[in-house]
Amino acid sequence: MARISKKRKESLAKIDQEKAYSLTEACALVKEVTTNKFDASIDVAVRLGVDPRKANQMVRGTVALPHGTGKDVKVLVLCTTDKEAEATEAGADFVGLDEYITKIKGGWTDVDVIVTMPSVMGKVGALGRILGPRGLMPNPKTGTVTMDVAKAVTEVKAGKIDFRVDKFGIIHAAVAKSSFEAGKIQDNLSELLTTIMKLKPTAAKGTYVKSINISSTMSPGISIDTKAYAI
Numbered sequence: 001m002a003r004i005s006k007k008r009k010e011s012l013a014k015i016d017q018e019k020a021y022s023l024t025e026a027c028a029l030v031k032e033v034t035t036n037k038f039d040a041s042i043d044v045a046v047r048l049g050v051d052p053r054k055a056n057q058m059v060r061g062t063v064a065l066p067h068g069t070g071k072d073v074k075v076l077v078l079c080t081t082d083k084e085a086e087a088t089e090a091g092a093d094f095v096g097l098d099e100y101i102t103k104i105k106g107g108w109t110d111v112d113v114i115v116t117m118p119s120v121m122g123k124v125g126a127l128g129r130i131l132g133p134r135g136l137m138p139n140p141k142t143g144t145v146t147m148d149v150a151k152a153v154t155e156v157k158a159g160k161i162d163f164r165v166d167k168f169g170i171i172h173a174a175v176a177k178s179s180f181e182a183g184k185i186q187d188n189l190s191e192l193l194t195t196i197m198k199l200k201p202t203a204a205k206g207t208y209v210k211s212i213n214i215s216s217t218m219s220p221g222i223s224i225d226t227k228a229y230a231i
Contacts, residue, residue, distance in 0.1 A: 007035040008035075008220070011032075011033035011034075011035060011219055011220055012220050014029065014032055014033050015029065015033060015220055015222055017223075019223070020223045020224060020225035020226070021222055021223065021224055021225060022224075022225055023186055023189065023190060023224060023225075023228075024182075024186060026214050026222045026223075026224045027182045027183075027185040027186040027189065027214070028182040029222055030042060030178075030185065030214050030215065030216055030219065030222055031178060031182055031185070031216075033216070033219045033220060033222070034178045034216040034217075034219050035219070036178065036216070036217055036218060036219075038217075039070070039177045039178055039179045040177065040178040040216040040217035040218070040219070041070075041071075041174045041176075041177060041178075041216065041217050042174065042175055042176040042177060042178060042180070042185055042214065042215075042216050043172065043173065043174050043175070043214070043215055043216070043217075044171075044172070044173055044175055044189055044192065044212065044213065044214050045170055045171070045172050045211075045212070045213045045215075045221075046170065046171045046173075046193070046196060046209060046211070046212050047168075047169060047170050047209075047210045047211040047212075048165055048169050048170070048171065048196075048204075048208060048209060048210065049169070049204060049205075049206050049207045049208050049209075049210050050165060050169055050201060050204045050208075051169070051204075052165045052166065052167055052168075052169055053167070054203065056201055056202075056203040057201045057203050057204050058164070058165065058201070059164065059165040059171065059196065059199050059200075059201065060141060060142075060162070060163070060164035060165070060199075061141075061142075061162070061163060061164075061195055061196070061199050062141075062142050062143060062160055062161065062162045062163075062195075063160070063161060063163070063191055063192050063195040064155060064158065064159060064160045064191075065159040065160070065161060065175060065176075065188040065191055065192070066159075066184075066187045066188060066191055067159065067176070067180065067184040067187060067188055068158060068159030069159050069161060069174055069175070069176065069177070069188075070176055070177030070179065070180060071112075071174070071177070073112045073113060073156055073157060074093045074094075074110065074111045074112045074113070075091070075092045075093050075094070075111065075112065075113050075114075075115060075153050075156055075157065076092070076093065076094040076095075076100060076111040076113070076114045076115070077092040077094070077095045077096075077114075077115045077116070077149050077153060078096070078097050078100060078101065078114060078115070078116040078117075078120060078123075078124055078138075079095065079096075079097060079115075079116065079117050079120065079149055080097065080117065080119065080120065081097075083117065083149050084096070086149065086150040087115075087149045087150060087153060089150065090149070090150035090151075090153035090154050090157075091153055091154065091157050092115070092149075092153045093111070094111065097120060097123070098123075101123055101124070101126075101127065104127050104130055104131070105127070105130070107130075109130065109131070109134055109136060111136065113136070113144065113156050114131065114136050114137070114138050114144065115138060115144045115145075115146070115149050115152045115153055115156070116138045116144065116145055116149075117145070117146070117147060117149065118140075118145055118146075118147065121138075121145060124138060139162075142162040143155065143160070144156075144162075159188075161173060161174075163192070163196075169210075171196060173192060175188040175189050175192055176188050176189075178216050178217075189214065193209075193212070193229060196209070197209070197229060208229070209226045209229035210226070211223065211226060212224040212226055212229070
């Protein structure tokens with residue numbers, strides 16, 4: 001049996017495993033049970049009552065977190081030369097086209113988000129096998145395939161994230177850092193949950209939001225009361 005560290009025991013002792021906490025309580029508690037020396041990520045897992053195998057029950061979207069993610073997001077813009085200057089001015093970390101397509105084909109994927117233009121999707125589409133499994137494939141639905149590349153870069157850098165339900169019906173998202181004030185964690189999480197609620201598929205029957213759990217890197221999970229999201 002794996003040994004439980006003293007710090008983890010202390011964290012577990014602070015959490016009532018039988019209780020579903022309010023959003024306010026959970027966002028304060030997650031900071032209390034975070035013992036990492038580094039600035040840990042605050043993550044949420046939302047289990048939905050959908051069947052993601054059915055196209056009409058897929059839940060996917062984007063949300064602009066009010067206080068950002070706290071993460072320095074690396075953005076690659078694959079664009080034509082006439083768009084390179086505006087992408088760079090907007091804060092893109094890497095800008096170009098053919099040279100980066102070649103690098104990606106060689107295995108380079110050291111970025112968090114890729115933004116591109118409709119006119120070059122023919123070239124970018126060939127990278128689907130590499131980018132798809134890593135969640136890096138640009139998509140018009142998430143605003144990463146657009147003519148306004150500057151706006152897309154600015155939004156991503158400011159805290160816009162995309163999310164989608166996985167094959168188990170769960171949405172995973174990083175919503176903050178442990179250094180954030182509890183109120184800011186709550187603001188970000190509330191914005192994400194509100195967005196997910198708006199995306200309920202009409203084909204989904206029964207309880208939509210089945211469970212919500214918040215945790216930080218390596219911390220125990222904290223259950224959040226779903227009554228406010230029972231539709």
